[in-house]
Amino acid sequence: MRILVVDDDRDILQLVSIHLKREGYTVYQAxxxxxxxxxxxxxxxxxxxxDVMMPGMNGFELxxxxxRDMEVPVILLTAKGQLADKEKGFLAGSEDYLVKPFEPKELLFRIAVVLRRFERSMEMIIEIGNMRIDRENYEVAVDGHTFMLPMKEFELLSLLASKAGKVLSRAYLLExxxxxxxxxxxxxxxxxxxxxxxxxxxxxxGVEIQTIRGVGYKLEVCDENTV
Structure with a gap:
């Protein structure tokens, strides 16, 4: 996931970027x-x-x-906590609002929630190997044979399959x-x-979940001889 951090305070810019990178996000700064x-x-x-308070164009305008124009979800950071400022932020189109000073962990939680809401890569039908996942009806089929999974297992399988071949961190899967x-x-x-x-x-x-030690898991198509 790629996240843009915009703040004229270099210390905040670096702090947020460090914590995001630790979670595996790709970070761009402005x-x-x-x-x-x-x-x-x-x-x-x-x-x-x-950040809301910046020279030139402020955070509300950005x-x-x-x-509205780029369909990029936004979380606003500001030193202002008044209700009127929060209302202005949400009217501008922000998804969430965090008042400085804040705990980096809280920002990470809020980012995870917004990204989950805006997840773009999760198709309703996912096909990988000989498996077909129907996210609308919560069904999994292998070679045409359909079966049901417990909900949490289904959600985990859907996540891994939607990003097959990519390593997903334990923190990401839990969130x-x-x-x-x-x-x-x-x-x-x-x-x-x-x-x-x-x-x-x-x-x-015809798929297997691989453990990436110290990081998380990824879903791969099996070699034909191992199925």
Whole structure:
């Protein structure tokens, strides 16, 4: 996922960028609205984190352009916490609003929620190997044989299949499947992944979930000889 951070405060810019990169996001920086719009002429992003108080074009005006003209979801950062300013931000088209000073972890949670809402790559029908996932009817079919999965396992499989071949972090899978405020631990995720592996093997699905040690998981098509 690609995130644009726009803030004329270099310290905030660096702080936010560091935490986003640690979570595996690709980060682009801009010190003002004009620089942000120039960058977006040749680079697509999935979300923008925008400061309200900037020289030149302010964050409200930039948000209006990003949200309405470019369909980029925006989270606003500001030192102002008054209700009127929040209302102005939402009217401009922002998805969320965070008042400075803030905890970087809270920003990460809010980003995960907005990205989940705006997930663009999740098609209703996903086909990979000999498996077909119907996200509308919550069904999985292997070689034409249809079966149902427990909801969390279905959501995990859909996520992995929608980004087949790409490594998804444990944090990302937990946030997308259980929500940003989930208070459990990674053992729950590991248990669901292991159960999902057993089911895929039982139904002879031509895919496998690989563990990337220290990072997360990815879904790959199996070699024909291993199915």
């Amino acid at each position: 010190s003002d609205a004009e620089a942000a719009l120039a960058l977006l002429e040749h680079q697509d992003v999935d979300l923008a984190v925008v 948000t209006r352009i990003l949200a 997308q499947t259980w929500g940003y405020d989930y208070e459990g631990n990674e053992l729950t995720l590991n248990t669901h992944i292991n159960r999902l592996r057993e089911r895929l093997k039982r139904y002879r699905a």
